[in-house]
Amino acid sequence: MRQILHIFAKDSRRFWPEIAVSLAILVAFVRVYPVQWLETEGVSFISGPGFDHRKQLEILANVLVVLVPVTWWLLIARVVHAESLVGDRQFWVTRPYEWKNLVGAKLLFLLVYLYLPFLVAQSALLGEAGFNPFQYVPGLLYSLYLVSGTIVVPLLAIASVTKNFARMVLTSLGILIVLIAIAYLGAMADSQSASTPYSDWVSMPIILLACAVAITVQYSARKVWLARGLLVTVPIVVMLSALGLPDAAVMRAAYPRTNGGPSAVVDAPIQIAFDASQEWPKTWYADPKDKEVGAELPLIISGVTKDNAAIIDDVMVTLDGANGEHWSSSWHPVYNHQFLPGTRKSSVSLMMSRSAYEQFKSIPVTLRMTFAVTQVRAGKATEVVDTGHKFFVPDFGLCPPIATHWYSASTFNCRTALHSPVLTYVSAEKSLVKCDSSQPEPGNGVPAGDWIGSLHADPADFGITSVWSSRVSLARDSRDNYTICPGTPIRFTQYELVRRVQEDLTVPNLRLPILKSSLDDILTLRLKP
Amino acid sequence: MADAICTERLSKRYGKTTALDEVTFSVPAGAIYGLVGANGAGKTTMLKALMNIIRPTSGRARVLEMDSTSLAGRGFEQIGYVSENQEMPEGMTVAALLEYLRPFYPRWDRDLEARLVRQFDLPLKRKLKHLSRGMRMKAAFASSLAYRPRVLVLDEPFSGLDPLVRDELIEGLLDQAAEMTILLSSHDLAEIESFASHIGFLEQGRMLFSDEMAVLKERFREVTVTLDGPHTLAMDLPAAWLKPEAADCVVRFVHSDFRGEASVAEVSAAFAGARDISFDAMPLRSIFLAIARAERTQRQAAGDVAGRVDA
Numbered sequence: 118m119r120q121i122l123h124i125f126a127k128d129s130r131r132f133w134p135e136i137a138v139s140l141a142i143l144v145a146f147v148r149v150y151p152v153q154w155l156e157t158e159g160v161s162f163i164s165g166p167g168f169d170h171r172k173q174l175e176i177l178a179n180v181l182v183v184l185v186p187v188t189w190w191l192l193i194a195r196v197v198h199a200e201s202l203v204g205d206r207q208f209w210v211t212r213p214y215e216w217k218n219l220v221g222a223k224l225l226f227l228l229v230y231l232y233l234p235f236l237v238a239q240s241a242l243l244g245e246a247g248f249n250p251f252q253y254v255p256g257l258l259y260s261l262y263l264v265s266g267t268i269v270v271p272l273l274a275i276a277s278v279t280k281n282f283a284r285m286v287l288t289s290l291g292i293l294i295v296l297i298a299i300a301y302l303g304a305m306a307d308s309q310s311a312s313t314p315y316s317d318w319v320s321m322p323i324i325l326l327a328c329a330v331a332i333t334v335q336y337s338a339r340k341v342w343l344a345r346g347l348l349v350t351v352p353i354v355v356m357l358s359a360l361g362l363p364d365a366a367v368m369r370a371a372y373p374r375t376n377g378g379p380s381a382v383v384d385a386p387i388q389i390a391f392d393a394s395q396e397w398p399k400t401w402y403a404d405p406k407d408k409e410v411g412a413e414l415p416l417i418i419s420g421v422t423k424d425n426a427a428i429i430d431d432v433m434v435t436l437d438g439a440n441g442e443h444w445s446s447s448w449h450p451v452y453n454h455q456f457l458p459g460t461r462k463s464s465v466s467l468m469m470s471r472s473a474y475e476q477f478k479s480i481p482v483t484l485r486m487t488f489a490v491t492q493v494r495a496g497k498a499t500e501v502v503d504t505g506h507k508f509f510v511p512d513f514g515l516c517p518p519i520a521t522h523w524y525s526a527s528t529f530n531c532r533t534a535l536h537s538p539v540l541t542y543v544s545a546e547k548s549l550v551k552c553d554s555s556q557p558e559p560g561n562g563v564p565a566g567d568w569i570g571s572l573h574a575d576p577a578d579f580g581i582t583s584v585w586s587s588r589v590s591l592a593r594d595s596r597d598n599y600t601i602c603p604g605t606p607i608r609f610t611q612y613e614l615v616r617r618v619q620e621d622l623t624v625p626n627l628r629l630p631i632l633k634s635s636l637d638d639i640l641t642l643r644l645k646p
Numbered sequence: 647m648a649d650a651i652c653t654e655r656l657s658k659r660y661g662k663t664t665a666l667d668e669v670t671f672s673v674p675a676g677a678i679y680g681l682v683g684a685n686g687a688g689k690t691t692m693l694k695a696l697m698n699i700i701r702p703t704s705g706r707a708r709v710l711e712m713d714s715t716s717l718a719g720r721g722f723e724q725i726g727y728v729s730e731n732q733e734m735p736e737g738m739t740v741a742a743l744l745e746y747l748r749p750f751y752p753r754w755d756r757d758l759e760a761r762l763v764r765q766f767d768l769p770l771k772r773k774l775k776h777l778s779r780g781m782r783m784k785a786a787f788a789s790s791l792a793y794r795p796r797v798l799v800l801d802e803p804f805s806g807l808d809p810l811v812r813d814e815l816i817e818g819l820l821d822q823a824a825e826m827t828i829l830l831s832s833h834d835l836a837e838i839e840s841f842a843s844h845i846g847f848l849e850q851g852r853m854l855f856s857d858e859m860a861v862l863k864e865r866f867r868e869v870t871v872t873l874d875g876p877h878t879l880a881m882d883l884p885a886a887w888l889k890p891e892a893a894d895c896v897v898r899f900v901h902s903d904f905r906g907e908a909s910v911a912e913v914s915a916a917f918a919g920a921r922d923i924s925f926d927a928m929p930l931r932s933i934f935l936a937i938a939r940a941e942r943t944q945r946q947a948a949g950d951v952a953g954r955v956d957a
Contacts, residue, residue: 119749127746131737199735205699208734208786211727213750215719 120215124200124222125229132195136230139188146181147238150582151245153178154532182581186268189231193269194285196226197276202335204280216336227269232261239535239583246584247507247515248534253576253583256535260577266321267579274328277335278345292349299356320355327351368431368448372489372617386492386615387427387456388420391484391624411468412630414486416622419460424495426542426612429454431489432465436473436482436629444473448489455568457542477629484624491572493540493612500608510609513538514587528590531569536578536585538570543589545607548600562605565591572614649708650675650797650827651696656705658691664851665691668705671846671856673829680842680859681831682934687848689831690729693801696829697727710797723751726790728783729801736775740768740785744792751793759792765818780811787815791822798822800830804837816841839930847934849941859930866933867904869913871897872922884912888940895921900928900936 129136152174200209200219239257240250250257275292279285331344392415414434421427435445451465465486501508501516509515514533531538544566567590578585591601601607652672658665666688673679683689694700696707698717707714712721735743744763748754763770766784774782783803790798798819804812819828820841832838838845839859846856855862869887873895883890886903897917901909904925913923928936 123746123749130742131735201733204733205694206729206731206733208732210699211697211722211725212747213720213722 120218121221121225124214124219125225128196128199128222128226129230131199132192135188135192135195139192139230140234142181142184142188143234143238146178146185146581147241147245149174149178149181150242151584153582154246154530154584154586185581189268190272190289191282192231193227193272194276194282196223197273198279198281198285201280202277202339203341210339220332220336223273227273231269235264236261242583243534246532246534247509248532248584253534256576257583259575260535260580260583263321263577263579266325270325270328270332274331274344274348277332278341278348292352295349296352296356299353323355324352365448368433368489368619372430372491372619374619385420385490385620386422386425386618387418387429387488387490387620389429389486389488389620389622390417390419391415391622392417392462393624408471409468410471410474411466413464414467414484416463416465417460418456418463421456421458423458425458425615426493426495427456428491428493429456429465429488430491430617433487434467435485435487436469436477437485438477439481442476442480444469444477453568455542457566474629478631481626481628484627486622486624488620488622489617490620491617492615493572494615495542496611496613498608498610500606502604502606512611513541513609516589528588530586530588533585533587535583536573536575538587539574540568540570540572540612542610542612543567543569543591543607544610545591545601545605547591548602548605565601567591572612648675649673650677651679651707651709651829653692653696653707654705656692656695656707657703658688658695658700659703666695666702667851669848669851669853670705671853673827673844675827676824677844678823678828678842679830679844679846680838681829681846681848682833682835682838683831683848684833684938686850688851689833689848690801691851692848693727693729693799693829693831697725697799723753723793724796726793726795726798727801728786728790728798728803730783730803730805731801732786734774734782734786737773739771739773740777740788741770743774743785743789744770747789748792754793756792758794759788762788762791762818765821766814780807783807783815784811784818787818791818794822795826797827797829800828802831802833804832804834812837835929835931835934845930847937849938850945854937854941862933863927863930865902865904866928866936867901867909867925868928868932869899869901870922870924870926871913871917871920873897873917873920877917883916888936900933900940901925902937902940 152171200214201207236257239260243250243253243257272289275288276285279288327347331347334340334344334347418427429451431448431450433446433448435443437443446467446469449466449468454463454465456463465488497512499510499513501510507515507517510531514531516531517529544564546562547565548562569587569589577583649672654670655668656666656670657668669688669692681689681692691700695702696709696714698714701715709717710721710724717725735746738746740763744759748756748759762768766781766788768781768785768788769777772781774785777785787803800819804815807815816837823841830838830842842859844857845859845862847854857865876894877892877897879890879892879897883899886901888900888902890897890899892898901913903909910923910925913925914920917923
């Protein structure tokens with residue numbers, strides 16, 4: 118322990134300028150960043166005195182968000198390279214350093230000058246945003262874990278296999294380029310990949326473990342090439358295996374299939390039917406190079422039981438032609454497809470290559486769609502009356518006074534602590550008439566609602582800031598002029614996971630839409646059963 | 647006397663290049679061992695292998711009874727290492743360096759430290775990066791002598807230093823020499839000759855000889871034979887006769903295994919009727935050159951032209 122403290126004291130004395138810069142930037146970040154909340158709450162868009170100053174602060178806040186990890190990068194590089202692990206000329210390798218003490222001293226340095234200030238900064242931001250940081254201790258610690266896995270430990274590992282800062286920068290850029298290339302190749306192979314709820318749970322610990330092993334190998338034995346090999350190989354293997362894993366297997370694990378038969382339909386969290394009555398004439402999509410075409414598949418959604426909701430997360434489409442031809446899409450994510458009880462029209466996108474389209478366009482096909490569906494159940498509900506003041510919604514966040522909002526009395530931003538909110542349906546009745554001082558009559562308006570947040574249950578999301586902003590929009594579209602009047606109750610209903618399942622929809626004897634070229638060469642598909 | 651350092655068939659290869667080729671030698675405790683050899687002979691590789699800075703490909707080495715490959719941490723409390731191209735903590739002052747290193751060594755002697763600082767005239771408040779090469783080396787010496795190491799390994803410690811600094815360092819070293827074993831590498835033979843008790847000669851990764859200085863000097867003689875008329879060298883001269891040359895009536899060679907009267911008799915018999923035969927003691931430099939040239943001639947003859955490096 119004495120050696121740890123001794124090395125730590127040496128590093129503290131030696132790198133005080135770097136430490137001072139890092140802390141100064143963090144302090145500036147804490148002081149300036151709250152201006153972002155004013156921006157998201159619309160304040161900065163109000164012209165008047167101080168408007169330019171606020172805009173400058175917003176720019177500064179954005180710069181500081183980047184500068185904070187950059188100073189960490191510098192700090193980590195300096196402290197690790199002070200006892201460089203690469204090369205055979207370092208004075209310290211023939212001195213009585215115990216490698217465990219050396220690692221301990223470096224970790225202590227990061228704990229004192231990186232983690233602790235960051236924890237304090239995050240707590241200060243929470244306090245500034247109106248949250249009591251002591252109520253978010255697990256989230257704050259989880260946030261440190263995410264920062265470790267995403268920034269600190271990988272940088273520490275890279276620093277341990279490079280000789281100096283310049284080489285560390287080049288190595289980091291090299292790794293970044295390789296990862297981007299792999300991601301690009303993945304995107305080339307499959308333009309979108311399905312989103313499963315568990316992807317980050319696996320990759321983060323594997324990368325952390327690889328980095329930890331590389332760091333240990335370096336400090337204990339200084340086997341540079343072994344450590345470098347680990348650092349290069351493991352993330353690539355993780356990414357390639359993520360790309361190479363059959364979607365079907367991953368999705369089957371995340372979304373088990375319901376049992377077949379009539380009971381399955383009854384059990385299903387949602388009834389999905391093809392809307393044969395619809396002619397879907399809207400221009401949808403055409404790749405500029407004419408390589409891909411697409412259309413919207415009209416659907417009728419029903420069957421969601423009371424106090425429940427269903428979310429379509431991903432969809433996969435297969436086509437079987439009467440001539441034996443077969444085509445299948447990969448799993449693609451679907452956004453904003455949440456359904457409450459009742460019957461609703463909806464649609465999902467079908468995209469296919471132009472060549473595949475040509476194979477099927479003139480023959481009857483059997484269309485099979487498989488949906489990854491999440492069933493959620495209404496839980497805690499909180500009703501808040503807008504009184505023109507900020508209001509706090511438990512387990513959700515802090516919201517500004519709605520009626521004074523700049524943008525629209527139907528759209529507002531709420532601050533949440535450490536992560537985006539849990540999945541919540543925000544609903545209110547909007548006034549059909551202009552608001553006046555009188556209280557609106559219940560039932561004398563238009564119901565409106567918006568889904569916010571996600572089902573992810575992590576206590577924190579990765580971020581330099583600890584305060585997140587979520588936009589709640591109760592406007593149906595941009596022409597919606599209805600407003601929420603002061604005094605209107607707003608209901609925040611939180612939803613919790615019930616189950617995830619796959620559901621199938623088969624449409625036989627379908628003819629693919631006719632592809633039309635408009636004057637501006639935009640392709641149009643019309644789908645007719 | 648027990649050996650402070652010993653190696654056994656120690657080899658280091660970088661791909662197809664052999665830096666050390668099955669080197670076996672030992673340094674007795676209390677010796678000042680000069681490891682000499684031309685640039686690229688493998689001296690630095692040898693010292694780095696002993697200090698566990700690099701790992702040998704095969705063979706083994708022991709330093710103070712410790713296997714060199716396990717030498718780490720507290721093992722260095724009794725071992726010092728100074729190299730001409732060592733990367734020092736440049737941002738530290740001399741005082742900060744000494745203060746920083748002090749707690750690492752239980753045997754650190756503050757009085758000795760103060761004496762060394764005075765003796766080397768070290769500027770305590772100046773940063774290492776602002777010191778001259780000589781001063782940096784003095785600081786390295788002071789930081790390695792102050793804890794009274796039992797073994798001190800020095801890699802070309804005097805290379806590129808002016809004579810004054812060199813003498814100061816040697817003086818400082820010799821003051822402590824009685825209580826430690828010193829192994830130092832150099833290609834400056836005159837410098838080594840002045841104070842080394844033992845000498846080892848590396849050539850292209852192979853240890854050509856390793857002996858006590860006195861024994862070595864006794865073993866080598868430059869032999870000059872004056873004959874009555876021109877003489878042609880026989881092809882089957884003894885292997886210990888190195889660099890044989892004949893010019894008119896004079897034959898010269900280096901006897902690498904001189905054993906007094908026996909050798910005199912041997913040479914006299916080989917050159918019967920010689921007018922005069924002299925056996926002159928040789929300076930280290932001449933011994934070194936004779937061995938090196940003989941080795942190269944032998945190797946060229948054998949067609950062994952494998953490349954070797956001194957890492």
